[in-house]
Amino acid sequence: MPSKHMLPKGQRRRTVKPEYRATRGIEPPAPPVIPTVDFGDDAEAEDALHTFTAAPEAAGLRLDQYLAHAIPDISRSRVQLLIEHNQVRVNGTPAKPKQKLHGGEAIEIEGAPHPPPLHAFPEDIPLTILHEDKHLAIIDKPAGMMVHAGSGATDDARNHGTLVNALLHHFGKLSDVGGELRPGIVHRLDKQTSGIILVAKDDSTHRKLSEMFAERQLEKTYLALVHGHIVRENTTISLPIGRDLIRRTRMTTRRSAESEGVRPAVSHVKVLKRIASPYGPFTLVEVSIETGRTHQIRVHLQAMGHPVVGDTLYGAPHHVGQLPDTLSLDRNFLHAAHLAFHHPQTRKAMQIDSPLPPELQQFLGAIGVN
Structure with missing residues (x-):
């Protein structure tokens, strides 16, 4: 069944870039301001x-x-x-x-509209540890695992099965800089994104890593498969990102850079392979980011007109051509594959790689990539 995000039949070869460019920077109508209630x-x-x-x-x-x-x-x-x-x-x-x-x-x-504050707790969940020392650990996070429970979560399934819970079981003590829900967490990956995530064991390491992220002293590289053929070999996307005022679960590049909550974002996209498959055209890309905005890579690739495969929130179809359902992705084809930095305590150069997960390798094989 065609995705609701697709253009009408007969228009699917038509580009929407002119419409997108015409509306970039134009603020959507602001929703009515709802007075708050003080209890x-x-x-x-x-x-x-x-x-x-x-x-x-x-x-x-x-x-x-x-x-x-x-x-x-x-x-x-x-x-x-x-x-x-x-x-x-x-x-x-x-x-x-x-x-x-x-x-x-x-x-x-x-009763209380707000639940009591949650605390992360240890859970015996398997972890793939790419590196560990007394100051930090580097984890290979699977898709489908939340990094930590949201601040609005209640003590139910949303507070179970998180990366933080697994970390507490394996390492015991982590840094406290991020608070009781986010011990050790210096940066995040989206739930349906897999790959490398850096964890601090002590407060000093956490603060130094945060400074390194802020000063762009870490090199993070992602692999993504997108719909369509990207023409240019190398593209830099410098579009500010802010919350979508209509669909609050999404981010957007279509708000003015001067708007409240809109922040600069820069992504560098390099074409690795263009794929002409029986299920449609795809491009395998390598993406490095200078900033770490929410959903940044997904939003920027959508803004190019090339949504990430599997990312239905940002316009990818729910089904890829006539690909069997058994080979369809229930995650985004986005993987944090490489991290390079100098250890914040020892100053040793670190180069960490994470192989493409089996489900993504299988998908590439299904569309004819060897």
């Missing part, structure tokens, strides 16, 4: 009953959408959890997540 000193009390009136700006919004905007620092998933547990009532009636508001409704929330 006062009993905001975290488990037995409290919070009552307030939906603002007029809530008209037309779903209840979970409105509450996620009106209650500071609460996630939409947390709102939905409160509703599922019958802790939210609208005009005295148990609420439903998809319930539309008109503004002016009486809303009641039982």
Whole structure:
């Protein structure tokens, strides 16, 4: 079944680059500003009953959408959890997540809208350790593993199976600079991205590594497979990145560089191989980054018109041509393959490589790459 992101049939050879260039830097219409609700000193009390009136700006919004905007620092998933547990009532009636508001409704929330803060905990999860010494460790993270639980997570499956939990089991003590949810974590990889991640065991090493990242003293190289043929052998993408104001799970290059939260980002793309397969054209690329913005490589490659294979959030099709479902990717074809830096304590030159995971090698073989 064609992806909803594809152009209509008959137009799929048409480039969308002119439309993209025409709208670059143009701010999308700003959503209405939702007034926040202040619950006062009993905001975290488990037995409290919070009552307030939906603002007029809530008209037309779903209840979970409105509450996620009106209650500071609460996630939409947390709102939905409160509703599922019958802790939210609208005009005295148990609420439903998809319930539309008109503004002016009486809303009641039982208990604390925010869960108690989480702490990472040790879990016996296998790890591939590429290097370890008394100051740091270098891990080969598989796709599908979150680096750490999000700050809005509750004590459920989202706080289990993380890289941090595995690290605590294997190493015990890690640096505290990143806080109780992120011990040892100096930088991150997206959940569906695999490869090299650097972990600090002590605070001094963590701070020095953070400075090295900030000053671009580490060389990080990724491998990616993208849709289409990239024409130029080498391309530098220098497009600022910010949160998509409409789809909050995405980042975008289409906001003005002067907008709040938009930050500079630079990626260097080198073509390794152009692939003409029975399932469509692809390009295998090597990407090095000067900055480390959220989803940076994925967003920049999408901005080129060449989304990463498997990355349906940024426009890749859910199915690749007539490729059998057994060979379809349930992850992004993006892998942190190489890291070069000088050890922050010993100053020894470090060169670390991570081989392409088997599922990505298998996919390349399926499209005819030997």
